[in-house]
Amino acid sequence: MRRRSALKTNCKFVARSAALLGLLLLGACTTLDSADDLQAAVSGEAPVSFESQRAKDPQAKLGAKQHPKILAAHGGAFKSPAMERLLAPVAGALVSSSGDNARAYDITVLDSPQVNAFALPGGYLYVTRGLLALANDEAEVAAVLAHEIAHVTSNHGIERREQAQANEVAERVVNDVVSNEVAGKLARVRVSNRMASFSQTQELQADAVGIKLLGKAGYDPFASARFLENMERYTSWRSASNNSGDDMSSSHPSTPQRVELARRHARAIGPVGTGKRNGKRYLRGLDGLVYGDTANEGYVRGQRFSHVKLGITFEVPEPFELVNQSTAVLASAPGERALRFDAVASNGRVDPVAYLKSGWVNGLQAASVRPLSIDGQPAAFGRAIAGDWQFAVTVIAKEGRMFRFILAVPKSQPDISALGAQIAGSFRRLTDAQKAALKPLKVRVVETKPGDTVNSLARRMKGVSKPELLFRALNGLSPNERITAGTLVKIISDS
Numbered sequence: 425m426r427r428r429s430a431l432k433t434n435c436k437f438v439a440r441s442a443a444l445l446g447l448l449l450l451g452a453c454t455t456l457d458s459a460d461d462l463q464a465a466v467s468g469e470a471p472v473s474f475e476s477q478r479a480k481d482p483q484a485k486l487g488a489k490q491h492p493k494i495l496a497a498h499g500g501a502f503k504s505p506a507m508e509r510l511l512a513p514v515a516g517a518l519v520s521s522s523g524d525n526a527r528a529y530d531i532t533v534l535d536s537p538q539v540n541a542f543a544l545p546g547g548y549l550y551v552t553r554g555l556l557a558l559a560n561d562e563a564e565v566a567a568v569l570a571h572e573i574a575h576v577t578s579n580h581g582i583e584r585r586e587q588a589q590a591n592e593v594a595e596r597v598v599n600d601v602v603s604n605e606v607a608g609k610l611a612r613v614r615v616s617n618r619m620a621s622f623s624q625t626q627e628l629q630a631d632a633v634g635i636k637l638l639g640k641a642g643y644d645p646f647a648s649a650r651f652l653e654n655m656e657r658y659t660s661w662r663s664a665s666n667n668s669g670d671d672m673s674s675s676h677p678s679t680p681q682r683v684e685l686a687r688r689h690a691r692a693i694g695p696v697g698t699g700k701r702n703g704k705r706y707l708r709g710l711d712g713l714v715y716g717d718t719a720n721e722g723y724v725r726g727q728r729f730s731h732v733k734l735g736i737t738f739e740v741p742e743p744f745e746l747v748n749q750s751t752a753v754l755a756s757a758p759g760e761r762a763l764r765f766d767a768v769a770s771n772g773r774v775d776p777v778a779y780l781k782s783g784w785v786n787g788l789q790a791a792s793v794r795p796l797s798i799d800g801q802p803a804a805f806g807r808a809i810a811g812d813w814q815f816a817v818t819v820i821a822k823e824g825r826m827f828r829f830i831l832a833v834p835k836s837q838p839d840i841s842a843l844g845a846q847i848a849g850s851f852r853r854l855t856d857a858q859k860a861a862l863k864p865l866k867v868r869v870v871e872t873k874p875g876d877t878v879n880s881l882a883r884r885m886k887g888v889s890k891p892e893l894l895f896r897a898l899n900g901l902s903p904n905e906r907i908t909a910g911t912l913v914k915i916i917s918d919s
Contacts, residue, residue: 449546478528481547487547504713505597507553507755510706512530520638527577535718536552540556557713558651558897559706560703560900561702580631595650614785628787635690642700645699656679658898711868713867716865719864721732736854738829739850744757759833764827764829769825776795792807802820871913887918898914
């Protein structure tokens with residue numbers, strides 16, 4: 425942390441240059457007073473406050489309007505004093521070096537396992553705990569934050585807002601004027617492509633500006649390229665695990681070209697080895713960070729999904745692979761087999777048969793509907809045919825909710841009623857002992873010993889699929905790279 429600053433945990437970071445930062449994390453509102461603030465108090469000069477600076481920024485209203493929506497969509501703010509202590513010096517160095525003296529910055533760590541970071545107008549910056557788990561040193565986190573600060577200082581949020589408004593007009597023209605359905609679809613694709621190209625241009629521009637800021641703040645400018653490569657490894661693991669999500673790979677340009685451009689920008693600042701990385705400090709501070717899903721979302725452990733707060737569990741047979749998303753649990757298997765499990769409010773309905781027949785299932789074969797009892801709970805099964813697909817649908821009534829299993833396969837395949845019944849039949853209420861045994865996964869940082877290998881350390885990973893691929897992604901290791909004794913590495917464990 426630089427001398428000319430003050431930090432209030434869960435409150436505001438105030439740089440006397442008037443570049444301001446707020447860390448929206450849990451903690452008591454303790455204060456580290458800077459020499460400038462003490463001098464201001466003695467002289468009677470009012471110190472620059474976060475609130476007063478933000479009030480002067482016309483863009484801040486745009487960010488403030490969207491901020492609650494961002495929190496609601498991404499699990500809320502992640503509450504961790506340890507993460508605050510870890511990020512404070514990184515954020516302070518970047519903001520003090522940004523030269524953006526007219527803006528206040530909030531950095532919110534989102535309670536999401538996805539690897540993501542983004543910015544809103546007015547200095548609202550966001551990183552997920554999933555992204556923090558993927559980084560391997562302070563410089564890599566600084567690279568991400570510098571990139572997002574560059575979006576703000578380059579007014580990319582405002583430009584995207586204006587572009588979105590123009591696209592809305594274009595979309596209305598397409599819908600209102602183009603009567604031919606095919607021509608209309610083609611026009612909409614062109615509008616979408618222009619927006620995607622516009623976004624990629626912004627990302628590359630933010631890379632260039634962010635890497636310069638990274639070097640100015642004293643960090644290793646090659647950290648940006650390293651983290652981009654980590655993202656690629658993580659994406660490869662996620663694809664191999666049939667695990668999709670809303671992360672940075674969906675909105676950022678493809679990597680080989682982007683990595684090379686990032687290296688080119690870094691070389692303009694200095695040779696490899698320029699700037700600080702602070703890897704040990706960062707990794708030690710990361711130890712114990714929650715990884716993956718939380719109790720609010722439920723846990724995937726191999727073939728089983730369990731939700732402590734709902735008090736339920738079920739399992740899928742191999743080779744199905746489960747993916748927990750914010751609105752549903754999904755599973756897929758070869759042969760285009762797909763499963764969706766979710767829960768909806770029963771709205772006073774207590775009869776699963778009547779609910780199944782209430783019209784929400786397209787192509788429901790009424791004669792196939794029959795009542796069931798699953799784990800002592802009233803349930804119903806039905807079969808549906810819609811388009812080229814067949815569905816086995818099971819609903820279970822429990823405590824004001826309808827839990828729904830929807831299994832789908834191509835219509836050309838044999839009847840899937842038995843498989844649907846097997847999966848839904850595994851639905852159980854969790855016992856108190858089972859609830860107590862379920863714990864979140866955490867990042868554990870360990871020091872490698874003589875004889876340790878990537879394979880042996882990956883075998884210590886718990887609760888994740890394709891552990892060796894994930895171990896390499898988490899630790900920034902290329903496919904053939906080995907580890908050496910005495911280094912710090914990350915593993916995932918439930919202990």
